[in-house]
Amino acid sequence: MNCVKDINTLRKTEPIFTKEAALSVILEQITDGFFVVDSQWVILFANEPAALIAKKPLREVIGKNLWSVVPQYVDSEIYDHYEHAMTSGKPTSFITYLDEFKVWLETRLFPTSQGLTSYFRDITAQKKAESKQTEMFNQLKLTTQELERSNRDLAEFAAVASHDLKEPLKSISFWLDIAGQTSSTDEVRSKCFMRAIQNAKHCVNLIDGMLEYSRVGREQLHFQSISFDKIIASVKSDLANSIAEAGVTMIYSCSPIICVDEIQFVRLFQNLISNAIKFRSPARDLKIEIEIQEVEEKIEFIVKDNGIGIPESDLSTIFQLFSRSENAKSVPGSGIGLATVKKLVELHGGTISAESRVGDGSLFNFSIPKRREGNSFSLL
Numbered sequence: 325m326n327c328v329k330d331i332n333t334l335r336k337t338e339p340i341f342t343k344e345a346a347l348s349v350i351l352e353q354i355t356d357g358f359f360v361v362d363s364q365w366v367i368l369f370a371n372e373p374a375a376l377i378a379k380k381p382l383r384e385v386i387g388k389n390l391w392s393v394v395p396q397y398v399d400s401e402i403y404d405h406y407e408h409a410m411t412s413g414k415p416t417s418f419i420t421y422l423d424e425f426k427v428w429l430e431t432r433l434f435p436t437s438q439g440l441t442s443y444f445r446d447i448t449a450q451k452k453a454e455s456k457q458t459e460m461f462n463q464l465k466l467t468t469q470e471l472e473r474s475n476r477d478l479a480e481f482a483a484v485a486s487h488d489l490k491e492p493l494k495s496i497s498f499w500l501d502i503a504g505q506t507s508s509t510d511e512v513r514s515k516c517f518m519r520a521i522q523n524a525k526h527c528v529n530l531i532d533g534m535l536e537y538s539r540v541g542r543e544q545l546h547f548q549s550i551s552f553d554k555i556i557a558s559v560k561s562d563l564a565n566s567i568a569e570a571g572v573t574m575i576y577s578c579s580p581i582i583c584v585d586e587i588q589f590v591r592l593f594q595n596l597i598s599n600a601i602k603f604r605s606p607a608r609d610l611k612i613e614i615e616i617q618e619v620e621e622k623i624e625f626i627v628k629d630n631g632i633g634i635p636e637s638d639l640s641t642i643f644q645l646f647s648r649s650e651n652a653k654s655v656p657g658s659g660i661g662l663a664t665v666k667k668l669v670e671l672h673g674g675t676i677s678a679e680s681r682v683g684d685g686s687l688f689n690f691s692i693p694k695r696r697e698g699n700s701f702s703l704l
């Protein structure tokens with residue numbers, strides 16, 4: 325509207341008002357950039373916003389070669405777009421980010437037989453809105469994944485509660501029934517009570533384990549760069565007694581700086597190493613080897629022991645809650661450790677698998693994405 329008003333005003337005051345002058349007034353008034361160059365890149369016309377890009381007053385821009393005015397763009401993709409439009413004679417448009425002005429520009433180029441017309445506008449606000457939207461979308465995706473995971477956990481919990489907790493409860497009821505029979509002697513009764521108490525304790529262990537498992541991942545993870553040495557030192561200190569008792573030889577290939585949640589990563593290794601100790605073979609000294617390597621954008625960890633091993637048929641289910649192998653039943657446990665390890669690996673964005681042969685030992689292989697914060701991975 326303003327433009328029209330100004331032109332009308334001009335029309336009244338300037339009797340010989342040319343079409344070019346009217347156009348020039350309009351182009352001066354628009355906030356978007358506009359300029360015209362001839363086939364030799366000489367600027368024939370430019371408006372103020374266009375001159376701003378050159379950081380020069382308008383009068384110092386007109387009549388100059390475009391690339392002498394903005395030499396900083398000669399080796400950039402901007403130059404390529406202009407060159408292509410000029411030589412092909414085809415209109416084109418592109419979006420660029422001008423780092424020096426911190427703005428996003430959408431440029432349209434219209435080649436003519438005499439040269440080229442460029443029109444560009446600042447779309448920074450639109451870009452910011454788009455990136456906010458993408459950020460919100462990604463956040464929503466993460467929340468949905470988290471919900472799906474916690475739904476799976478709940479389903480697993482329901483299945484476990486109805487199955488695994490039922491067994492010790494059934495036993496308690498069975499032993500109490502026998503104890504209550506009039507024919508039972510005091511000796512039988514006391515044995516029945518002992519069994520019932522054992523089962524009740526097992527029940528308490530299972531419930532404690534379930535609670536601990538459900539707590540994993542509820543707290544916010546705090547990723548920080550830490551040396552692997554420090555992780556292992558914490559594990560060794562927490563398991564000092566059992567490590568000394570079992571006489572473990574533990575070796576690891578290197579000690580990189582990794583970006584992980586320290587508490588959860590210590591917990592992860594504590595579970596794997598205490599399992600290697602629990603399920604060691606009586607036939608040989610326990611040796612635990614840890615290999616760490618960079619595989620593309622991931623860090624791969626291999627934890628290997630020479631213990632009793634896991635039957636091949638159990639390898640696909642061993643990470644499920646309460647899953648225990650037949651050959652391990654003589655060792656007390658609740659089948660929560662490996663499910664927790666899997667959950668911790670997944671919370672770090674990774675995956676885990678196991679390989680084993682009964683009698684030879686077990687190998688747990690997991691990899692997590694390399695995080696970039698603070699140059700988080702370096703094989704020192």
Ligand code: ADP
Pocket residue numbers: 599600601602603629631632633634642647648649650651652656657658659660661662663685686
């Ligand atoms: P728990 O140790 O309480 O039994 P876990 O979830 O930690 O529970 O382990 C599940 C099962 O996986 C164990 O009962 C055992 O059968 C098998 N297992 C885990 N780690 C090892 C290992 N290092 N060597 C042999 N078997 C293992």
